[in-house]
Amino acid sequence: MRWSLRLAKFDFIVQHKPGTKIGHVDALSRHVGAVMEDGPPSRERFLEEQGKDSYCSTLRPGNYTSKADYFFDDDGVVYKRQINHKHQLVVSASLIQDVIRANHTPMYVAHLGIRRTFELISLNYWWPVMRKSIEDYVRKCDPCQRRKEAREYTAPLGNVEEPTAPFQVTSMDITGPYLMTPRKNKYLLTFICHFSKFVEAYPIPDQSAETCARIYSSQIITRHGTGSTLITDQGRSFVSSFLKKRVKYWEFGR
């Protein structure tokens, strides 16, 4: 369920905290890298797996200048020939999941839908019935499912104000679980400013309202102010607990 929440304006005292005392901010931003997904397989990996793949062995690649539908590049990697030289690397069955994952889950593509994930992958890769494998992957993708469920209960967004300043309207989102980092973080808490589209991301150990409230109070409110609207698709009980904890953290500090 997605719903927007108007937060009452608070009277509060801003305390300056010298940068030297908030070294953890650096540590946190470094950790964001640790939860990001791996990139696509290397060319060596593609080459090796093509050599073992039963479908690839049925192709009859020519050389680059031939008219064959498939061709070997200088390293022996098989490509499907396309017009305008937009040739696609032929992906062995063993690497299909890796290629889809690398083009669907990283933060910078952020779980695009089936069509756009397909388009993105088609820029570089090809395999038989690729559309179907991408469809299956995205349909089973957990963050995509949760986002879809959230959308089905979408309240009209008309009641969300147009922001006129940074962090006036902020979305809060939790993604994961990812592989646990050495500091036992498994989720990523992100805040997106609707005005500037500026994103802040924090690795967190759990999805509790308390954890989110602690980060929101110590990181967002302290640097960007309370704003007026926070949008989240977390449930009603999360939000009420979040509000209580947020006030607690705000009043007593960390």
Ligand SMILES: [Zn+2]
């Ligand atoms: Zn997804």
